[in-house]
Each structure stands twice: as structure tokens, then as C-alpha cells.
Amino acid sequence: MTDATAFAHSLTRTAAAVNAMLDSLLPPVKEAEGRVVDAMRYAALDGGKRLRPFLVCASAELFNVPGVQALRAAAALEMIHCYSLVHDDLPAMDDDDLRRGRPTVHKAYDEATAILAGDGLLTMAFEVLADPATHPDGAIRAALVTELAKASGAAGMVGGQMIDLQAPKLSLDEAGLVRLQSLKTGALIACACRFGAVLAGASEQAKAHLWDYGQKIGLAFQIADDVLDVESSAQVTGKATGKDAVAGKATFVSRLGLEGAKTQARALVEQAIEHVEIFGVAADPLRAAAAFVIRRQA
Amino acid sequence: MTDATAFAHSLTRTAAAVNAMLDSLLPPVKEAEGRVVDAMRYAALDGGKRLRPFLVCASAELFNVPGVQALRAAAALEMIHCYSLVHDDLPAMDDDDLRRGRPTVHKAYDEATAILAGDGLLTMAFEVLADPATHPDGAIRAALVTELAKASGAAGMVGGQMIDLQAPKLSLDEAGLVRLQSLKTGALIACACRFGAVLAGASEQAKAHLWDYGQKIGLAFQIADDVLDVESSAQVTGKATGKDAVAGKATFVSRLGLEGAKTQARALVEQAIEHVEIFGVAADPLRAAAAFVIRRQA
Numbered sequence: 001m002t003d004a005t006a007f008a009h010s011l012t013r014t015a016a017a018v019n020a021m022l023d024s025l026l027p028p029v030k031e032a033e034g035r036v037v038d039a040m041r042y043a044a045l046d047g048g049k050r051l052r053p054f055l056v057c058a059s060a061e062l063f064n065v066p067g068v069q070a071l072r073a074a075a076a077l078e079m080i081h082c083y084s085l086v087h088d089d090l091p092a093m094d095d096d097d098l099r100r101g102r103p104t105v106h107k108a109y110d111e112a113t114a115i116l117a118g119d120g121l122l123t124m125a126f127e128v129l130a131d132p133a134t135h136p137d138g139a140i141r142a143a144l145v146t147e148l149a150k151a152s153g154a155a156g157m158v159g160g161q162m163i164d165l166q167a168p169k170l171s172l173d174e175a176g177l178v179r180l181q182s183l184k185t186g187a188l189i190a191c192a193c194r195f196g197a198v199l200a201g202a203s204e205q206a207k208a209h210l211w212d213y214g215q216k217i218g219l220a221f222q223i224a225d226d227v228l229d230v231e232s233s234a235q236v237t238g239k240a241t242g243k244d245a246v247a248g249k250a251t252f253v254s255r256l257g258l259e260g261a262k263t264q265a266r267a268l269v270e271q272a273i274e275h276v277e278i279f280g281v282a283a284d285p286l287r288a289a290a291a292f293v294i295r296r297q298a
Numbered sequence: 299m300t301d302a303t304a305f306a307h308s309l310t311r312t313a314a315a316v317n318a319m320l321d322s323l324l325p326p327v328k329e330a331e332g333r334v335v336d337a338m339r340y341a342a343l344d345g346g347k348r349l350r351p352f353l354v355c356a357s358a359e360l361f362n363v364p365g366v367q368a369l370r371a372a373a374a375l376e377m378i379h380c381y382s383l384v385h386d387d388l389p390a391m392d393d394d395d396l397r398r399g400r401p402t403v404h405k406a407y408d409e410a411t412a413i414l415a416g417d418g419l420l421t422m423a424f425e426v427l428a429d430p431a432t433h434p435d436g437a438i439r440a441a442l443v444t445e446l447a448k449a450s451g452a453a454g455m456v457g458g459q460m461i462d463l464q465a466p467k468l469s470l471d472e473a474g475l476v477r478l479q480s481l482k483t484g485a486l487i488a489c490a491c492r493f494g495a496v497l498a499g500a501s502e503q504a505k506a507h508l509w510d511y512g513q514k515i516g517l518a519f520q521i522a523d524d525v526l527d528v529e530s531s532a533q534v535t536g537k538a539t540g541k542d543a544v545a546g547k548a549t550f551v552s553r554l555g556l557e558g559a560k561t562q563a564r565a566l567v568e569q570a571i572e573h574v575e576i577f578g579v580a581a582d583p584l585r586a587a588a589a590f591v592i593r594r595q596a
Contacts, residue, residue: 036457153422154422163329
């Protein structure tokens with residue numbers, strides 16, 4: 001079994017476990033408010049790769065955190081990711097009708113239900129973290145809430161989405177693009193990587209390395225996405241112009257060129273791997289995850 | 299000074315203190331994501347009466363909770379109330395252009411910014427509660443998060459809004475209306491009343507009485523709203539038919555009649571006051587608040 005195959009198996013196994021946890025945390029409701037719970041389940045149980053939950057579990061394993069604690073924290077963080085997709089897909093935002101081949105929540109239900117389902121998932125993420133079942137120590141539960149709120153609020157993901165919506169008129173340079181992605185996707189990925197250390201009450205140094213690892217792979221992931229966008233557009237249209245570029249947004253490819261972007265993504269993966277050196281062989285799953293985030297571009 | 303005047307002064311004083319706290323918790327941001335922070339400030343610093351913060355502070359005073367702890371918890375809970383107004387006002391929900399005489403957030407900014415500002419306030423509420431400045435004991439910070447998440451999520455406010463959106467076709471009876479309001483507005487008001495007891499680590503009995511007090515005044519508040527809706531419509535149109543009735547929604551007035559609704563609201567206020575009997579004269583501000591919620595109908 002190659003490293004890549006082993007990683008793929010491991011990712012699938014974690015996805016199944018987090019799906020089961022999400023399913024148990026979101027039981028169906030029969031009353032009239034059940035409609036919003038149905039929509040929350042539709043959004044959360046959508047067959048994604050569950051990269052962020054994988055990162056929570058892999059970082060938790062570095063410190064021998066009990067599996068149920070890691071899975072609950074992973075499910076909570078994934079609820080934030082899923083709510084952000086529901087709200088980003090809304091007509092007033094990116095106006096997408098399909099996600100992973102299925103109608104988006106506002107198409108499968110309606111806009112009002114989609115807004116509420118996003119709000120419900122966002123709220124429930126914090127309820128799950130604050131529950132004593134997630135960790136016996138209240139200070140650690142509160143720390144998880146703090147980390148997730150900072151990563152996903154106006155100083156993190158929400159702020160990044162706000163910049164992204166204005167991106168066509170901002171004409172961002174490379175530093176601006178890095179900052180945008182660091183907030184929009186990097187912060188939540190980095191938070192996932194820190195969660196294991198937070199659950200374990202690990203050192204600030206360990207948390208800082210995991211945050212940096214997460215920011216590097218998050219950025220590499222985004223650059224790989226820009227590359228994929230251009231290369232798949234080229235296959236379809238014959239022109240090496242992705243949809244972001246068409247929308248007037250600067251991308252890593254428009255700023256660095258196709259080869260420059262690929263080189264940059266590889267360099268980020270190497271830097272990410274250096275940040276988990278201190279954890280020795282226990283960090284092999286994180287090394288495999290770092291390689292995975294840019295493999296899609298090949 | 300009459301009781302009502304004293305209460306009005308007290309309400310104004312708490313509103314000023316919570317406004318100052320919200321202002322300090324939401325400093326303006328100059329980067330591109332500052333737009334969403336501006337919209338969060340616009341939504342949160344809107345000159346409301348701050349009834350919920352008053353209830354947090356009044357319940358905290360029963361247990362001599364330090365003022366800054368009460369104000370931070372009050373500000374967090376008010377962020378949830380404000381986010382819910384921003385999202386409820388959206389075109390896909392209640393489609394309101396004005397709130398308290400000002401353009402709603404999606405009118406003053408745009409829909410995407412309003413969705414994100416709501417998400418940002420919702421997220422920040424939990425960040426504020428989980429901060430050690432709110433309480434030195436992590437278990438209490440986590441308990442505040444749990445209480446607020448349960449009151450405001452799919453089993454509380456979000457669920458209530460989901461029912462309300464379906465209300466025209468549900469033809470709710472009185473019990474159904476009580477349940478709707480208990481979720482949509484009662485849960486957050488009751489949570490505000492419990493917050494002081496949670497901050498103090500008070501007994502389950504004290505928390506239960508404060509929850510019941512809050513649910514009773516929340517329901518009385520809503521019934522008074524239905525009465526006001528009908529009586530103000532009657533002044534304008536000559537017909538005793540409020541906008542909810544026009545929208546095909548059952549109301550407490552349509553189910554109980556105008557006099558029946560008024561009688562019910564008064565009975566609920568009396569029941570609420572009985573629930574705070576155990577706290578003696580220290581509960582006088584809560585008694586005044588109970589009288590206040592239906593005084594608007596006179």
C-alpha cells in the first residue's frame with residue numbers, strides 16, 4: 001500500500017466516524033421546527049472528504065487524546081465548515097445551485113430555511129464543544145470555544161469571506177491574497193490542527209507549530225485550487241482562465257503564473273512538514289495530509 | 299418617583315452600560331474585513347431598550363455577581379438577539395426595510411454583508427462568554443455557552459423562527475402558539491434570567507425559578523405585542539385586525555379574543571412574580587420588569 005493509498009484509507013475511516021458522530025449529534029425532530037433540523041442534517045451529512053475532522057483527529061493522536069473527545073471536537077468544527085458552505089452558497093453570496101452534485105440547501109429547501117440551518121449549525125458547534133462529554137475540564141472546553149470562535153468569526157473566516165466578496169474591486173497583490181486566504185480558509189484549518197493540542201492541554205509551542213502547519217497547508221490547498229481551476233478550465237474551454245479570473249478576482253495563478261503557483265504550493269507543503277518535525281513519526285498522518293492537499297493538482 | 303419611573307431609569311442605565319460594553323467588544327477595523335465589523339456595530343449599537351441585558355444584570359444582582367461579569371454575559375446574549383434581528387429582517391425571511399426607524403442592515407449595507415454580520419455577531423457571542431474575563435471558572439464559562447447555545451439554536455430561537463415561517467399554514471391552536479413563542483422569544487429571555495444564577499453557580503432550584511419567570515414574562519410580552527398590534531391597527535385602519543392576522547397567522551388575540559389575551563398576559567405576569575418570591579426584596583427589579591412587559595398595551 002503506497003503512502004497515498006494509506007492516507008486515503010485513513011481519511012475515509014475518519015470521515016465515516018465523524019459522519020456517525022454528526023448523525024448522533026443531530027437527531028431528526030418530528031415537530032414543525034424539524035424542517036430546520038432536516039436542513040442542518042442535509043448540510044452536515046453531505047459526503048465531504050472531512051479533511052478538517054481528519055486534521056483534528058490526527059493532531060489529537062499526537063497527544064493520545066481519547067477518540068471520542070477528538071471526534072466531538074472534529075464534528076463541532078465541521079459544523080462550522082458546513083454552515084459556512086450553506087451561507088456562502090446563498091443567492092446573495094456566491095449563488096450556487098449545486099454542491100458536490102446535490103442541490104444546495106436553499107435549492108433543496110428554501111432560502112429562509114438555509115439561513116436558519118446555517119445559524120443552527122453555527123450555534124450547535126459551540127453547544128457540542130461546551131458539553132462535558134467533549135472534555136471533563138471546563139477550562140479546556142471554554143478554550144475550544146475561544147479558538148473556534150476566533151478562527152470562524154470576523155477576525156477569521158467571516159472576515160475572509162467579507163474580503164472575498166469585495167475582491168473584484170480590491171485588486172489584491174500576493175500579500176493581500178495570502179491574507180484573504182489565511183482568514184477565509186486558513187484560520188479554520190489551522191484551528192482544526194490546534195484542536196488536538198488544546199484538548200490535551202499541550203504547550204503553547206506545540207499549539208503554535210500546529211497553527212503554522214495548518215496555515216501553510218491551508219494556503220497550499222488554496223493555491224492548488226487556483227491551479228486546478230485554471231487547468232480544468234483549460235481542458236473545457238481551451239483557455240487557461242479560471243472562473244475567479246473571469247469574475248475579475250486576482251488569483252495565485254494570475255499573480256504568480258501557473259508554474260510559480262505550483263512551486264509555491266510545494267514549498268508551503270515542505271514548510272508545513274517542518275513545523276511538525278518536533279512530533280516525530282507520530283506526525284506521519286499530518287505529513288500525508290500535507291502532501292494530499294496539493295496532490296489534486298497533478 | 300413611581301415604580302414605573304424608577305424602572306425606566308434603571309433600564310436606561312443598564313442600556314448605557316451594555317452599549318459601552320458592546321462598543322468596547324466590537325472595536326472598528328480598518329482592513330477590508332472592516333465592512334462586516336461596521337455592519338456588526340450598526341446592528342448591535344442600535345438603541346434598543348436592552349430588556350435582555352437588563353434581565354441578565356437584574357438576575358446577577360440577586361447573587362452579587364460582579365458587574366463586569368454580568369455586563370459581559372449581557373452583551374454576549376444581546377449579540378445573539380441582534381444577530382437574530384439582522385437575519386429575520388432579510389428579504390428571504392420577514393423582508394423588513396426599517397427597524398427602529400433606521401434602515402435594516404441589508405438596506406444600509408447589502409444582503410451578503412447582513413448575512414455575514416449576523417454570523418459574526420452569533421460567533422462573537424460565544425467568544426465573549428468563553429473569555430476568562432467573563433468568569434474565572436472555566437466550567438462556568440462553558441455552562442454559559444451551553445445555556446446560550448441551547449436557548450438560541452434549533453431547540454430554541456432558531457427552531458421557533460422555523461415554526462413561525464410556517465405559521466400561516468399550521469393554523470396553530472393556543473398550545474401551539476405558546477410553544478412557538480416559548481421557542482422563538484421565550485427561550486432567550488429565560489436564558490437571560492438564568493444567566494445571573496449560572497454566573498453565581500447558584501442552585502438548580504434558583505435556576506429553574508428564573509427560567510420559569512423568564513418564560514412567563516416572555517410569553518406575556520408576546521401576548522402584549524399581539525394586543526398592541528391589533529389596537530394600533532384599529533387606530534389606523536378602524537379594523538381590529540393586526541398584521542399577523544392579515545398574514546394568515548394565528549395570534550393570541552385571534553385565539554383568546556382581545557380581553558381574553560389581556561387577562562392572560564396579566565395572569566402570566568402574576569405567575570412570573572411568584573417564581574421570584576424566593577429571592578425576597580432583591581427581586582424587585584425583576585418584579586418591575588414583569589410589570590413593564592405588559593404595560594405597553596395600556
